[in-house]
């Protein structure tokens with residue numbers, strides 16, 4: 001069942017990767033949450049505007065949550081209406097909302113179910129408004145591939161590392177002397193190998209800043225170029241740490257257009273991502 005009556009929403013962001021949140025705790029407000037409704041909500045002129053939608057729903061109320069040991073499920077959609085397995089910035093905003101509403105206790109670990117499995121959040125100082133660290137799980141480093149961008153009729157390509165963070169990424173390090181702006185306007189998805197990425201891919205372009213410190217831009221599958229991508233920053237950190245031969249446990253700073261995330265790959269093969277999560281508005285809409 002889908003309602004046409006006004007329903008509640010919130011707006012939030014993590015390092016300026018912005019989302020429309022839809023509280024729908026028992027799954028009775030939005031039914032299947034149609035792709036055209038997601039597109040309408042994310043429209044930056046005719047809608048609320050966002051890189052994606054986070055539906056807040058109990059795990060027991062959604063088929064994709066089946067078998068996962070967590071009370072809450074992050075039902076994430078890209079702004080084009082497509083589903084993704086995981087959203088690293090979104091899950092911090094999701095946790096912030098649950099804590100602010102008193103639906104969870106921020107003083108202990110908070111497991112949240114996603115299409116990429118359960119991720120556990122920790123709030124700094126156990127505070128509702130503390131910085132949030134997410135255990136993003138174990139990365140999968142796969143084959144080397146290639147991405148390309150076409151600008152002014154010229155195609156430029158870079159080798160890229162395929163990293164799976166529950167969702168697919170291609171991490172391309174720019175060459176010596178190239179800057180992020182040189183990649184050009186990223187209006188279209190970068191060219192990629194469709195056999196390697198049959199469901200599309202998030203593509204990160206990376207430059208070195210200093211030891212354990214890089215900067216990146218991202219073109220997200222289903223959302224276009226965004227100002228930040230949490231799973232993308234984790235994929236970049238993993239690829240950079242491997243290229244650097246860095247010791248496990250070395251924290252990396254990842255600069256994105258919308259802010260900085262701190263990411264650590266631990267000795268027990270888990271990627272920990274820390275960053276802000278902000279709620280900026282709330283209201284009702286019948287979009």
Ligand SMILES: N[C@@H](CCC[C@H](N)C(=O)O)C(=O)O
Pocket residue numbers: 017052078083084085086087088089090167168202220221222223226228229230231232
């Ligand atoms: N912005 C997100 C990733 C959102 C999903 C991605 N576009 C995909 O389709 O896999 C993040 O912060 O991780």
